Amino acid sequence: MSRITLTGVSRSFGQVQVLHDIDLDIRDGELVVFVGPSGCGKSTLLRLIAGLDRPTKGTIAINDEDVTRVAAADRGLAMVFQSYALYPHMSVRQNLAFGLENARMPRAEIDQRIAEAARMLEIAPYLDRRPGQLSGGQRQRVAIGRAIVRNPTAFLLDEPLSNLDAELRISTRAELAALHERLSATMIYVTHDQTEAMTLADRIVVLRAGRIEQVGTPLELYNRPANLFVAGFIGAPRMNFLPAEIGGTKDGRTRLDLEGAGSLEVEAVAASPGDEVTLGLRPHQLRLVDGGEGMAAEVSLVEALGSETVVHTRMEGGESLLAVLSGQHQVEAGETVRFSLDSTDLHLFDSDGVRLQPAAN
Template sequence: MGHIKLTNVTKSFGAVDVIHGINLEIANGELVVFVGPSGCGKSTLLRIIAGLEKPTGGELAIDGKVVNDTPAADRGLAMVFQSYALYPHMSVRQNLAFGLENTKMPKAEITQRIAEAARMLEIDAYLDRRPGQLSGGQRQRVAIGRAIVRRPVAFLLDEPLSNLDAELRGSTRAELSALHARLSATMIYVTHDQVEAMTLADRIVVLRAGRIEQIGTPLELYNSPANRFVAGFIGSPHMNFLEGTVESVQSGKAVAALTGGHRIELPVNGANVTGGSRITIGVRPQHIAVGSDGSGMAARIKLVEALGSETVIHADVAGQKVLVVAPGQHSLTPGTELRLSLSAAPLHLFNEKGLRLDHVV
């Protein structure tokens, strides 16, 4: 139970197309995260799966049954909203019981399910309180508990942690991950926060403008982004991009001139690179070294963030912004120059269209 398949799913609001031919299969027990910038269609796609929106075209199947015309209440899914959507005049116990009572479930079964969910989420002590007497994190647990007691085919979570502060968001994220492991249930989780996506997902679906850019495990997307968009979206801080032109290609190696005149040699075996072509070199902030021997790219420091265990350097390289995360503590002053070395860094190559070349060098 919990297998979900979308085949050529589209959605339009009037003349505006917002979802463009989505093909996606989610296995039973998998935790899949939809991630992307605001307006990319991730919440609309979740609402289509939930039955709150009807697709304009294509098919949606749950456990092999096409459910395009099946009402939301009959799909066997449970949704957790960003706003919690709890009844303020009811106690926690009543909130958890409400949906079950509507199905005419025996009282003994309702009591048992509430007790199990409350124990699992550690909200036993709050069952007689009202939502207004709870913290944001406690209310979020109640909202999740209301979904758990229904024992759904799959859980749909729409940015459930966005109303929590940073510390509580981190701890609740860990609780959600542990909950998924205990339940072995299918979960689809929507967020714009790629850190949440990286830490929670079995697989991530990266969306942009209603289209899937890439699907893969968190590390597949981090290590082998399909294009510049995915490379810039996955990873924190985001990847740096240096623009350049290939000057020559010989014996599987290319020499590229970056903006500002710095030259770099790149092994490009198997990559479609020719002399004169524009190229973008992607490098993560953690992989740039601060040069100590005078070699590397000349950079001017714009801002220094001393975080104790690491130092974040905002620099300018010939008009291009470059972010460096250097381990440890460094005495650096804004306005001064330093050298940045890419010699030991894994580099990601992208062509003029932003598509990833064949491999990371």
């Protein structure tokens, strides 16, 4: 019903190229999240899809129909803006009706659609108020309502939760997920918050500096990040990175030498001895061990959260290492602790930051 295909899309503003050759295929009914740090081009990409901006190169197709030169109004998409962009001089009802009136829809149908959307989003009580008289959360619902009444082929959402407080953000996030379930419409969602991306997305597109770093389901991205950037961006708290050197491969195992922290063996990877690599460890993978084994680190700060304990440490080489230990532990700052780790879910990246593939044989 609504498939959006980008082929070789680039966009420059003067000398500055903000998007480089983006190829992307968004399937019908899918909720795709564009995520990345600010300035990565995710909002520009959304505006190109919306038709509010034109690519310098490449094509955009909706249902295999080239819409690159089609005006925003004629693409059949609806957008929810970061600032909501509700018309401040119109009542909520007029805000919802404006787009439908422009499409010359009969009055009765407009009313019916508004009533339906109002019921679904529970905004019926304040249909006759103006946006200025509503709370942030209510405005947000109206902004979504304005998109829903249009019955669009796809929804474009530009950081729709960023202006809400933390608590409201979580509940609205759940509602958005439920809404997507119910409407089963294609949605493109832009955010800089990886948690939002993880919880909402069918697929995540990680962008950096105008390029796609990786596309995949949230768990694919979490379990097999394609590069250092994705590894660092996805997952909270952030992954620990430690410099290491390939020692050698024997019997399907590769030995890694950690600077000042001994060595460990992992499944064989395609790398030659002496290569500088980066080892990625999720904070949850670390466990405390007694005795002389494991990696030694000095505790600098302990955050006891009750259900888990977050331990900030510094290793001998000076690298900081963060561990999230489940349950409560008697650890104090200044103490030296030792960690063991599960060698099955380690991430290794080469000196260019690209994930090392398992050895060929």
